Every structure is written in structure tokens, then in C-alpha cells.
Amino acid sequence: MDTADSADTAARLLRLLSLLQTRPQWTGEELAARLRVTTRTLRRDVTRLRSLGYPIDAALGVHGGYHLGTSGRLPPLLLDDDEAVAIAVGLRVATTTTVSGVEDAAVAALAKLEQVLPARLRERVSAVRASTDQLPGPKLPMIDAEVLVMLATGCRRTEGLRFSYRDHQGRDTVRSVEPHRIVHTGRRWYLVARDRDRDDWRTFRIDRIANPTLTGQRYTFVDPPDAAAMVAEGTGITPWAIEARILLHLDLDQARRDFPATVGVVEPAGEGAALLRVAAGELAPLIDFACRIRCDFEVLAPPELRTALGELGAKLLRRHGSAVPWDHADRPAATCSRPAGQG
Secondary structure (H helix, E strand, C coil), X not given: CCXXXXXXXXXXXXXXXXXXXXXXXXXXXXXXXXXCCCHHHHHHHHHHHHHCCCCEEEECCCCXXXXXXXCCCCCCCCCCHHHHHHHHHHHHHHCCCCEECHHHHHHHHHHHHHHHCCHHHHHHHHHHHHHCCCCCCCCCCXXXXXXXXXXXXXXXXXEEEEEEEECCCCCEEEXXXXXXXXXXXXXXXXXXXXXXXXXXXXXXXXXXXEEEEEEEEECCCCCCCCHHHHHHHHHHCCCCCEEEEEEEXXXXXXXXXXXXXXXXXXXXXXXXXXXXXXEECXXXXXXXXXXXXXXXXXXXXXXXXXXXXXXXXXXXXXXXXXXXXXXXXXXXXXXXXXXXXXX
């Protein structure tokens, strides 16, 4: 096996790279057995990959072995059919993202991927592309990809950031923060961070952040907040004048599936129940929202919403409650105690 020809060696090197990507650590004996070579040949293969720029680290001792390091050349990705199609479709979606600069990179990466896809996979990817139309959504502010990467770096390193920030009133300030998490709502991107000057947690719209820099100051959070919940509160509840509190007769997990964070804030409220908090600038949208809730519920606040729903219900009963369909006058109209789809 030590005298394998160059084609066999190239295939074995790719196989070695693939194995190193699947686990954080391998012993030499394990890798040699998988590749069906001696440990001496394995060491030579590792040397070859290092000479090509791949960072393969080795550690001695009982818990030693080989692992793929960082800061080297990107190793080739060995993908199965479904993975290749998923990446191609994902890159296609990325060409319409709100992150500036990502579109061109996604197009370039997609072109490279399609060049090496087997014919059967190119056909599957082409079928998805040719059969899909994108419905244009509202015009959203673009965010700078470099800004996003810098903020993510601060989160990963737990290193402080300083940046310029324009608030919703158009005022420019300089903020010094300890970044925690980035949250994407599907429409906008937010940074959740502890504001050092205000000694409190804040959410920042990333499209309003400019010139972020790492400060070199490290930190450790003792009890960080739920970033997604904080963004949901800050975007869905706090800015609005009227908050509704609705008791849902659903278990907590089902309530969170039916009412995700982009709709409202769901909190525990005892066994078999959950509290839903939603908000709006006026009463009418809350009335419409409550009328579309498909489970049993009780409006806890505000009282104006309870009154409005009661008046609407009474009006509907007066107009439709005792009506008998003209083509079924010989028998009572059917009634249903629950909305369709609720069993």
C-alpha cells in the first residue's frame, strides 16, 4: 500500500480530509484502519496535506491524535446528493438577501458549485430554479456584510465593541457594548448586547450600526438574557401604545408553535395554559387578531378589547345566530363549537 500510484494517493488524501471533517479528533490507528494503510503512510499523507496548506494538528500522548486545525486553506467539501442540492438552493436564496455584498458572493459560489455537480444533481437544482418565482416583499434596509461579520466576531470572542449608532429618532451616538447574540427575525437583523455606559441590556438594529471595532476588552456574562425573547419584546411589544394580554387554553409548547416570536410573546401560565402578549398602535388590529385565534382564549387586558369583542360577538349573533339557510329550511342549520381545523 506504501507504493500506491498517484491516483490512489490523491483519492486517499481526499478521503483523509473527509474523515478529519467528520470528527474533532482521530487517533493515528483509527485513521490508518479507515484508510487501510500503515501508520507510516498516514504520517506521510498528513505531511503532504500540510504542504498543500491544510492545517492538520497532531497531539502526542494517550489522548493525542490528529484534528483539522484553523487558519489554513479551505478543504474540499465532500457532499452527498441531498447536501449538494441543499447548498445550491440555499445559495440561490442568498442572492436575494438583505446583507449587502453577499449576493455577488452567493452567485459566484453557486456558479462554481454547479460546474462540479453531476448531471443528475444539476437537473434537480435547475428544476427548483426554473419552477420557483419569488414574490417581492417590502423594501428593507440593507446591512453591510463586514459590519455583520465584525459583530459576530465580537460575540464569538466575548470581546467588547464600539460603534456609531443612529436611533429611531435619527440621533447619532457612539456606543460601547459587550455583544451577546445576533438575532434575525426574517426581516431585520439585531444585535443583543450589554451597553456598558448605560449598564443595561439593549437591542440594536444592525442596519443602523456603522464602523464597529473590537476594543480588546474581554468579559464574561453571569446571567445573560434570552436574546430572541428580548428582540421579540423590543420589536413586538415595547414600541406600541396598546398591549393585549390573552390567556390561551393551550399547553406552552403548542402555544409557542402556534404563536412564534414574530407574532407575540408567549409566557407560561400554569398547566394547560399560556399567556400571549401582543401589541398594536390602536385597538382595531388587536380585535382582528383576536378574532383569528383558533383555540379557546380569554382576554385579560385591556378591558376595551374585551368590550369590543363582546359587542362584535353580540352583533354577529343578532345577525346570524338564528338564521336558517333557505335551502335547508326543513332542518336546523348545523352548528360548530370550535373553528374549523380544531378537531
